[in-house]
Amino acid sequence: MSELVDHLAELTGFRDRDRLDVTLVGALRDLLAPLSVAMWGCVGEPGQQRWIKRALLGCEDVAASSDSVWAEVESLPELSSHPLRQTCLLQQRFVTFPGPPVVSLFPLPTEMGMGGVLEIESKTLLDEDAQRLVRSVLRIYRNFQALLDYSERDTLTGLLNRKTFDESFLKVALGPGAPAPAEPDPRRLRGPPHQVYLGVIDIDHFKLVNDRFGHLIGDEVLLLLSRLMRSTFRFSDRLYRFGGEEFVVMMRCANGDDALRAFERLRANTQRYLFPQVGNITVSVGFTQVQPTDTPNAAFQRADTAVYYAKEHGRNQVRSHAILIEEGAIQSDHSKTGDIELF
Numbered sequence: 001m002s003e004l005v006d007h008l009a010e011l012t013g014f015r016d017r018d019r020l021d022v023t024l025v026g027a028l029r030d031l032l033a034p035l036s037v038a039m040w041g042c043v044g045e046p047g048q049q050r051w052i053k054r055a056l057l058g059c060e061d062v063a064a065s066s067d068s069v070w071a072e073v074e075s076l077p078e079l080s081s082h083p084l085r086q087t088c089l090l091q092q093r094f095v096t097f098p099g100p101p102v103v104s105l106f107p108l109p110t111e112m113g114m115g116g117v118l119e120i121e122s123k124t125l126l127d128e129d130a131q132r133l134v135r136s137v138l139r140i141y142r143n144f145q146a147l148l149d150y151s152e153r154d155t156l157t158g159l160l161n162r163k164t165f166d167e168s169f170l171k172v173a174l175g176p177g178a179p180a181p182a183e184p185d186p187r188r189l190r191g192p193p194h195q196v197y198l199g200v201i202d203i204d205h206f207k208l209v210n211d212r213f214g215h216l217i218g219d220e221v222l223l224l225l226s227r228l229m230r231s232t233f234r235f236s237d238r239l240y241r242f243g244g245e246e247f248v249v250m251m252r253c254a255n256g257d258d259a260l261r262a263f264e265r266l267r268a269n270t271q272r273y274l275f276p277q278v279g280n281i282t283v284s285v286g287f288t289q290v291q292p293t294d295t296p297n298a299a300f301q302r303a304d305t306a307v308y309y310a311k312e313h314g315r316n317q318v319r320s321h322a323i324l325i326e327e328g329a330i331q332s333d334h335s336k337t338g339d340i341e342l343f
Contacts, residue, residue: 020148021066022055022064024039024141025038025056025064026057028120028134032120032122032134033059034122036058036059037056037121038053038055038057038119038120039116040053040082040116041115041116042079042089042116043076044076044235049079050074050076050079051078051082051085053066069236070236073234073235085117085119087105088105089115093107094106101121101122102121102122102124104125104126104134105118105120109138118134156222157222157225159226159241160239161240161241162241165240166296169250169296169299172238173290173294173299194252194253195255196251196289197252197288197289197290198248198287198289198290198300198302199285199286199287200248201229201248201263201307202246202307202311203281204283204311204315206221206244209221209281220276222241225270225281225283232262232265232266232269233262233266234251236252237250238251256320256323259287259320260318260320263318266283266285267282267283267316267317282316284316285310286303286305286306286309286318288303288320288321303321305324306324307319309329
């Protein structure tokens with residue numbers, strides 16, 4: 001019992017989701033002594049979903065392995081490539097395979113629409129006590145995830161909040177932070193080195209929406225825009241709501257042209273979408289490449305400057321801070337001044 005308590009204390013001692021996953025598989029490996037324990041997440045659009053390895057720990061492994069969060073979705077295994085996992089995920093029930101080895105699959109708590117499974121390989125079938133232990137640990141895991149969601153996510157849209165942006169900026173900007181593997185992982189991003197881009201998205205004339213239709217309708221617009229953002233950007237892109245009508249995206253792209261296309265896709269999707277009662281709305285977007293020496297505030301301010309320029313020059317457009325500097329439209333030390341009404 002004391003060993004179980006120690007593992008539960010360790011499980012709830014972190015505020016990092018990646019470390020939480022690793023701690024969970026480590027605890028179950030020590031408690032059950034199986035051949036391996038793995039957590040598999042489900043990512044991608046409906047009909048095109050793939051498996052991503054969140055954490056895997058073998059009986060003799062010193063450290064857990066996982067897929068890069070920046071892996072291309074197309075390079076990950078399709079859902080149908082593992083029928084047992086697929087059954088567990090879709091039917092949300094315990095599934096077992098007699099082996100050898102014996103495979104036991106438990107549905108993971110759904111995290112903001114991304115389901116998954118816990119997969120345990122063992123020499124013998126898990127008895128009822130072992131299955132009950134796994135389910136109990138998963139309930140604690142789910143409850144702790146809910147607490148993390150409460151502290152890290154915007155309560156209206158479910159996107160990450162401003163506090164999380166400040167805390168995770170360096171982790172996102174610098175990548176996973178692990179040393180490079182001895183052999184390249186073929187599922188990592190291919191081609192030229194990818195850069196991190198930060199974009200600020202602001203709804204045009206949002207104050208008029210609230211004044212004309214009321215705050216409940218305004219909240220619905222914010223919620224629907226957040227859903228458009230989820231469907232437009234990739235699963236690995238970080239989406240934040242900073243408050244009011246201001247949103248932030250951090251993503252990796254090969255170059256500024258790719259970033260421009262991604263933000264332009266959101267702008268066009270938003271303009272085409274028919275919001276209930278309100279009709280059409282538009283967004284203005286400014287973005288910048290994150291530099292190695294950037295603080296969260298420095299990168300945000302550059303993108304925010306580009307948003308202000310977009311709003312001052314017609315709205316419903318995407319502007320690159322770097323291109324604005326090159327064109328002489330703004331100065332590198334440009335700050336927001338004046339009494340221009342931006343909403």
